[in-house]
Ligand SMILES: Nc1ncnc2c1ncn2[C@@H]1O[C@H](COP(=O)(O)OP(=O)(O)OP(=O)(O)O)[C@@H](O)[C@H]1O
């Protein structure tokens with residue numbers, strides 16, 4: 001559906017996008033995530049044909065940006081990261097206005113408006129003024145407007161920024177519904193956890209390039225060599241347990257606290273159970289143990305270089 005090949009873009013001396021390549025298959029809900037200034041908006045604006053790249057290729061739905069920019073515009077529905085002011089428009093007029101820009105007849109537009117307002121849950125706001133809507137509603141209206149010409153690809157730049165938690169959930173549900181209806185969607189955000197719940201794949205962007213692309217589960221695996229397991233024990237058990245652990249050659253004791261020991265080992269669950277059984281056989285009483293889950297945000301920070309690995 002979307003192919004991007006070696007995209008470059010500079011603003012003066014500053015290179016905002018540095019050779020970015022990407023493929024988003026049909027039906028994907030793809031999330032661009034990256035810190036402020038990573039180049040998400042720049043990349044999205046190039047994909048939408050609103051900004052010209054210095055070099056590189058963009059192909060959407062079989063259309064080349066260089067030779068068929070109008071075709072590309074028809075294939076895309078774009079929801080920008082800001083919402084304009086539409087003083088005197090009612091919701092229905094707003095939809096009509098955008099419909100006319102795409103050459104949709106008034107009759108078709110009315111039918112489409114009914115359908116789309118239902119999808120974005122704004123049916124009861126049809127005759128309200130756009131400016132009287134909440135920010136979350138405006139954002140959903142923007143999605144409805146972007147879908148008017150039935151684009152092959154819907155692109156949203158930070159659709160949840162500035163929304164309260166409830167409006168964020170509503171936006172997420174809307175996007176998941178559209179995904180389930182078979183739309184191909186690209187969304188950007190600087191909040192990874194938000195994307196991870198809905199996206200089929202994610203690209204982590206940092207300083208103008210993708211530092212990782214793939215399914216969430218696969219991204220979590222990258223660079224994960226050892227699993228950390230936390231053992232909880234009473235103070236009396238600590239010394240005995242530490243001695244036993246130190247004799248188990250495959251185990252590395254990472255840290256010892258008042259009543260917990262963190263260990264790493266290169267094995268699976270069955271192996272861990274063997275270790276635990278062995279410790280219990282030797283008289284260690286564990287009050288608890290758990291695997292330290294690889295945290296998505298931590299992974300993101302590692303990949304974007306915010307913390308050392
Ligand atoms: N019109 C412009 N002129 C000059 N520099 C720009 C312009 N637009 C963006 N930049 C710079 O390009 C880099 C990438 O910006 P971009 O807006 O694409 O990032 P972003 O990932 O969307 O960030 P944010 O999370 O803040 O929206 C930044 O360093 C930014 O300062």
Ligand SMILES: [Mg+2]
Pocket residue numbers: 040041042081157158
């Ligand atoms: Mg941006």
